Amino acid sequence: MRAVRVTEWGGPEVLKVHPDVTIPEPQVNQILIKVGASGVNPVEAYKRTGRDAKSMSLPWTPGTDCAGTVHKIGLAVTNFKPGDRVYTFGSVTGTYAEYAISTEDNVYLLPDQLDFKAGAALGVPYFTAYRALIQRARAEAGQTVLVHGASGSVGIATLQFAKAYGMTVLGTAGTPEGMQLVRENGAKFVFNHRQDGYMDEIMTATSGEGVDVIIEMLADVNLQKDLEILAPDGVVAVIGSRGTAEIKPALMLGKESTIIGVTVRGGVKGQKSRKVISAAINAGIQSGWIKPHIGKEFSLEGAPQAHHEIIDGPGALGRIVLTVP
Ligand SMILES: NC(=O)c1ccc[n+]([C@@H]2O[C@H](COP(=O)([O-])OP(=O)(O)OC[C@H]3O[C@@H](n4cnc5c(N)ncnc54)[C@H](OP(=O)(O)O)[C@@H]3O)[C@@H](O)[C@H]2O)c1
Structure with a gap:
């Protein structure tokens, strides 16, 4: 698969698309998602500089939020099946890629009302x-x-x-x-x-x-x-x-x-509040008032420009996404 990979910490230019990355295999409680769009968050630009280098290893694919289709599930996954439209808040392998793995508790069904770009704006x-x-x-x-x-x-x-x-x-x-x-x-x-x-x-x-x-x-x-x-x-x-x-x-x-x-906790401690939040988001989408605004979109190759925009752009206009055809 194609995936953005960082092999050295630095400026936006270290975000490079690698054409032949092995598609990861989902473990027992994991889901492999075919990514339709990935969301860009400021924290990914902070991390790219090497701010958290002590706790992270290279090569690194950025990305927490994506929306797409379930491609394959681990043996213990019960709430999703291949073909489901989903969005994520959390990824094991990084979402700036054609395929990404998330654990089941970081995956949510994407209502039909929203396309993948809007879905990639929901997580963080x-x-x-x-x-x-x-x-x-x-x-x-x-x-x-x-x-x-x-x-x-x-x-x-x-x-x-x-x-x-x-x-x-x-x-x-x-x-x-x-x-x-x-x-x-x-x-x-x-x-x-x-x-x-x-x-x-x-x-x-x-x-x-x-x-x-x-x-x-x-x-x-x-x-x-x-x-x-x-x-x-x-x-x-x-x-x-x-x-x-x-x-x-x-x-x-x-x-x-x-x-x-404020932080949205992961793990067991965060599960209760995240369940409440995902229900509130779902209700807002069903009622029609949750409408993510996509300000700018780039391809995976445009990741450096997307990172430049989110830190040094002229002014924010909602969400920046990377689309993955
Ligand atoms: N605590 C957490 O868990 C958590 C989660 C998500 C995000 N964050 C952080 O929250 C911030 C916003 O995230 P985001 O994804 O919304 O980023 P974003 O899309 O890049 O938006 C940044 C916002 O900050 C505004 N801003 C710029 N200068 C400002 C000023 N002097 N006073 C007030 N606002 C100003 C921007 O307005 P203009 O561009 O129009 O000037 C824009 O509305 C980032 O620092 C991010 O790292 C934290």
Whole structure:
């Protein structure tokens, strides 16, 4: 099969397509998927640089999220059969390839309403969005929610959940196109996080009351500002951060503010919450309001460009996918 392989850590150029990789065999509890599309996440670009080199080995094929068709199943797999349309959150062999292996507990049936590109946008983005908004921040209908960094793949997913669950949604983006996309996906108020004074505009939009919940994509830049605009009893749920932050903790006292971290756990510990999340995603797809937005698509050969886009592109527009014909 063709698969992207990294044989040395480095920049996007180390992502190379190898034409003759052996198709892996699924073990007892594993599923071999013929990949239709693979999702691109920022974490794969961080890892490609060698950030986690001590715990990873080369050659390495990136990718957690894909959608495609079940090709072969291990002996103990009971919930899937060859031919099923599926999506993943987790892969043993990496999804930037024509075939990928996932364990059965990381595979979910893909409803007919979504094609493989949309399916490749469900795993990390929608699982993380629900984990942050509902399971960690415990946001409720009627509350105001700021999605700080709403134009990317996790941001769009968070907007859709917040709108559907009856929250008043505010979102930010860094370009006019991103702001338009944020508006179309449920934000009542949209701001440009590259413009000075936008946090004042957010306070004005909430009539000076502040925001109940902030879902934060870049905490090293925004955490202090978030604490300033939080309403009493407010919560900042940190999804993304690329460095350190200086904050004034005293701001948290009078308002009894909370800062929490977010991750979607794997293994036995994460199974219960992941089951809940996949059911919520399925319900949203059946009802028609979960609609992943694909901003850019590339072939496997375009993986270097996709990694350049996700870290240094001009502005996010939903999900980046690699299509695998
Ligand atoms: N904790 C977890 O388990 C977990 C899971 C998934 C993702 N993440 C992390 O969460 C972040 C978002 O992931 P993603 O997949 O949505 O990435 P993405 O598609 O690349 O989107 C990045 C988002 O950050 C926004 N952004 C850029 N500068 C910003 C600023 N100054 N303030 C606020 N937002 C800003 C971008 O807006 P513009 O491009 O429009 O400027 C865009 O909306 C990444 O750091 C990722 O590594 C963490």
